[in-house]
Amino acid sequence: MVRYLPIFxxxxxxxxxxxxxxxTQGxxxxxxxxxxxxxxxxxxxxxxxxxxxxLGRPTRNSGGSGGTTPPRYPDDDPDFLRRL
Incomplete structure (x- = not known):
């Protein structure tokens, strides 16, 4: 079994x-x-x-919006919370 470990x-x-x-996006x-x-x-x-x-995996900061990412959840979005 150990000899198959590198293959797995x-x-x-x-x-x-x-x-x-x-x-990955893009x-x-x-x-x-x-x-x-x-x-x-x-x-x-x-x-x-x-x-x-x-070499290929994009970094977290390589988003196209200059480093600011949109909120993932409604609770993190101030505009959504203002409309409540």
Whole structure:
């Protein structure tokens, strides 16, 4: 069973990165299209997911609105609370 552990870890990492790329907003992520990231993750099993996690994954502050994000819940939105 222990000899199959690296295969399971590589497969789990690949699935996690594929889902992460699929949920990332925008067609271009860190100067490469999403389809290219997906191809690299699937074709190069260990190095591809690691490259996505280190080089491709967008940072939290890389939103297009200058760092301000809209409120996620109605309780956090002052305009919504004013209308109550």
């Amino acid at each position: 870890i590589a497969l789990a990492l690949m699935v996690y990165c594929i889902v992460d790329v699929a949920q 067609d271009v992520v860190r100067r490469a299209p999403r389809w290219l990231w997906l191809t690299v993750i699937v074709v190069v099993p260990i190095v591809g997911p690691i490259c996505w996690l280190v």
